[in-house]
Amino acid sequence: MSFGQQIALLCFLLSMGTIAVTYGVAIDQGTAEICNPFFDGCTDITHTGMKGDGGFIFRGGMIAACAFFVVWWQIMAVWLRQYTGALARGAMQLFGIVAAVGLLVGTAVLLPEKDAVRWGVHVRGANLFFQGMLLALTINYVLIWKARRRGLLVPSFGFKTLLMLCLWGLFIAFAGVTVGVEMSNGKRIIEWWATLFIGFYFISSWPDWRSVRLMAESGG
Template sequence: MTDPNSVRLWWLALAAGLIPLLTIHLTFMVSVLEGHVSFCIPYWDSCTSISKTGRHGTSYFIFKGAMLPAALLGLLFWWFNGRWLRQLGVRSAAIVWVPWLGLIASAALAAYTVALGHEGDGFNLMRRTGVVLYLSLTFLCELLISAALREHPVWRGEGKWLLALCQLTLAIGILSVILNGVAPGFYSRTDDAFEWVFALLINVHALMLARLWRKSRFRVRFWVG
C-alpha cells in the first residue's frame, strides 16, 4: 500500500538533469542573437565554451538565474539518490559517498556560477576550480550509482546501461587528456567541444536516473500523518 504521507520525487531528478542542459543551450542561442558569439554547432565546431555563453548580455542573468537553483536541485538530487539506493536494498559504499560527493559538486557548481563573468585572479581560480570539481565529482557520483545498480538482482540491466554511459564519458575525458599531451595545438582547437559533449553526457545520465526513479516508484516521506 502506498503511504499517503509520502511523495514521488522523479520530477526533482528530471529537473536536476534538464535545467542545466536547457540553460547552456538557451544562453548559447541568446548570445548568438545578441552577437556575443558566432552561430555554430558547438559539439563539433568547438567554436565557444559553455562559460562564454553565459558571460555577456542577457545570457549573464539567465545563466546565473537558472544555474544557482540547479545547484540546489543537484544537492537534493544526490542526497535523495542515497535514499533511493537504500530503498532498493543496495549494499554499496555509494549510499554513503554519493550524497557527500554530490554536496561538494553542487557547491562547486554554485561557486562557478557566481564567479562567471567577473574578472580577477580570485574569480578565475574560483571558476576553474568550480567547473573541474563539478564535472569530476558529478561523474564519480554517476559511476558509483551505476556500479551499485549493476550488482542489484532486479536493476542489473539498467545498471549496465548506465555504466556503459559512464565508460563512454570516461573514454572521452581520457581522449581529451591524451590529445592535450600529444597534440596540444589540435586540442586547443577542440577542447570546447569536449566540454560540451562531457556536459551533455553527465546530464543525460541524470535524466536516465530520473526515469529509474519513476519506474521504481521512489517515494519519500517528509511528514508524519
C-alpha cells in the same frame, strides 16, 4: 509524475535547458557566434553565458540546477538504501554534493566583464564539478549494478551503461582534460559533450523513479 521524476526532469531542464537558452540569447545579441560547439568547439560553455542577458539567465539557471542536483543525490541515496551499504552511499552523496557546490561557486563568480571575473575560483569550481561528478556517477553506477543483482528494477541501466562508457572514454582518451580560462577547440568539445552526458545521466532516472518510495520505513 512522482517527486523523483520531477527532480530528474528539473535537473535536466535547468542545466541543459539553461545552456541552450543562454546560447540562443547570446547568438541573438551578438555575444556568441553561430556554430555547433559539440563538433567544432567554437566556444566554451562559460564564455557563452557571461555577457548580455544570457549571463543573467546562465547564472540564475545553473545556480538553481545545482540546488536540484543536491536533491537528486538525496533521492538516489534513498532509492538505493535497501540494496547498498551506508558507507558507499555516503561517498556517492559526498562527491555529488561537492561537485554541485563547486559548480555553484564557479558559476556565481562569473561577471559580464572578463577582467572582473575571479578566474581562479571559477576554474577550480568547474574542475571540481566535472571530477567530483565523474567519481559520484561512477560510484552510483557500481551501486546500481549491485542493486540490480539483488532485485532492484532499473529500466535505464542500459542507457546509464552507455553514458558511463562515454564519460570514461572522454576522460581516458584525453588524459583527464581540465577546464581552464582559455581552452583549445578540442577541450571545448570535450566540455560540451561531458556536460551533455552528465545531464542525460540525471534524466535517465526518470523511468527508474516512476514509483519510487522516498519515505524510509519505520522500524518494527
